[in-house]
Amino acid sequence: MPMGKRTKVAREGIDRDKSYTIVEAVKLVKERAKAKFDETIEIAMNLGVDPTHADQMVRGVVVLPNGSGRSLRVGVFARGAKAEEAKAAGADVVGAEDLVEKVNGGAIDFDRCIATPDMMPLVGRLGKVLGPRGIMPNPKVGTVTMDIANAVKASKGGSVEFRVEKAGIIQAGVGKASFTEDKLVENIKAFADAVQKAKPPGAKGHYINRVAISSTMGPGVKVEPSTLFN
Numbered sequence: 001m002p003m004g005k006r007t008k009v010a011r012e013g014i015d016r017d018k019s020y021t022i023v024e025a026v027k028l029v030k031e032r033a034k035a036k037f038d039e040t041i042e043i044a045m046n047l048g049v050d051p052t053h054a055d056q057m058v059r060g061v062v063v064l065p066n067g068s069g070r071s072l073r074v075g076v077f078a079r080g081a082k083a084e085e086a087k088a089a090g091a092d093v094v095g096a097e098d099l100v101e102k103v104n105g106g107a108i109d110f111d112r113c114i115a116t117p118d119m120m121p122l123v124g125r126l127g128k129v130l131g132p133r134g135i136m137p138n139p140k141v142g143t144v145t146m147d148i149a150n151a152v153k154a155s156k157g158g159s160v161e162f163r164v165e166k167a168g169i170i171q172a173g174v175g176k177a178s179f180t181e182d183k184l185v186e187n188i189k190a191f192a193d194a195v196q197k198a199k200p201p202g203a204k205g206h207y208i209n210r211v212a213i214s215s216t217m218g219p220g221v222k223v224e225p226s227t228l229f230n
Contacts, residue, residue, distance in 0.1 A: 011219045019224040025213050026184045033177035033215035038069070040173040041184055044220070045195055046210040048203060051164045055202030058164040061141040062194035066183040067158030069176030074155045075099070075110030077119040077137070082148050086114070089152035097122065103129055111135070112155045114143045134163060162195065170195060177215050188213065192228040 014028055026041075033039040049056040075093040076086035077100070086094045093099065093110050100122050106129075113130060115123045115137040123130075123137055130136040137143040141161050145151050162170050174187045192211070199207050211223040 014219060014221055016222075019222040021227040022185055022188060022223050023181070023227070025221045025223045026181050026188070028221050029213050029215050029218060030177055030181060030184065032218040035215075035217045037216075039177040039215040039217055040069070041175045041177060041179070041188075042214055042216070043170075043172055043174050043188060043191060044212050044214075045170045045192070045208060047164060047168045047170060047195075048206045048209050049164060049168050049200060051166060051168065053202055056200050058170065058195065058198050058200055059138075059140060059162065060194055060198040061143075061154075061159050061161045062191055063154055064158040064160055064174060064187040065190055066175065066179060066187050068160055068173055068187075069158075069179065070173065072112050072155055073110040074152050075108075075113045076148060076152065077113070077115035077123050078148060079116075079119070082116050082146070085148045086152055089149040090156055091148075091152045100126060108133070112143070112161075113137050114145065114148065114151045114155065116146055116148065117144055120144060134161070160191065162191070162198075174213075189228055192225075196229070 020028065029041060047058060049058060051057050073092040076091040077096060078086050078094060079096045083094050095102070096119065103126050113135045120137070127136060142151055142154070160172050160174070162172050164170050172191060174191050175184045196208065208225045211225050211228065212220040213223060214220040
């Protein structure tokens with residue numbers, strides 16, 4: 001398939017075989033984010049793990065220092081005082097049995113899901129609905145908690161969940177093209193640091209193999225992994 005003119009222009013000045021420092025890579029990606037909307041800056045990290053083995057699963061959550069630029073809708077499963085706490089913190093959808101029923105019926109009006117521990121026997125029934133979307137509440141990433149207010153605020157304020165896919169790749173949005181280069185570099189380093197700290201016990205050999213960043217519509221730029229940690 002022939003390359004479009006826009007793609008060709010965007011790729012000019014990028015050496016496809018070179019790994020750039022994170023500062024150089026962000027500059028190249030930002031300069032090429034020319035769409036009519038505020039493009040998301042995305043990172044892809046190729047890890048030396050096999051997530052089909054339980055001891056090589058990589059997952060976690062990181063609060064980006066400069067926010068993600070996304071406005072997330074947050075759903076909370078809670079009752080009584082905790083439900084009120086969730087509403088006060090800015091949750092978009094709050095409920096108990098009524099919300100379970102809605103979600104079971106296919107009405108999922110949220111991008112992130114939080115639950116109090118006592119709600120998990122109920123929420124557990126929604127595994128087939130929430131699991132494939134990657135939004136099942138999980139204590140490991142802080143989405144099953146009694147500290148509902150802080151969990152909602154973190155989700156609203158730029159916390160990003162990550163989970164390695166079958167091929168050993170982690171992908172996530174780490175900001176917007178409208179962010180300054182410094183803020184994007186800061187966010188990307190914070191994300192990479194969280195992935196590094198989530199290194200599983202079963203990971204053998206080299207852990208972070210390849211890293212690339214891109215904008216929604218732009219070309220990928222390879223990043224020298226060592227420049228993410230200084």
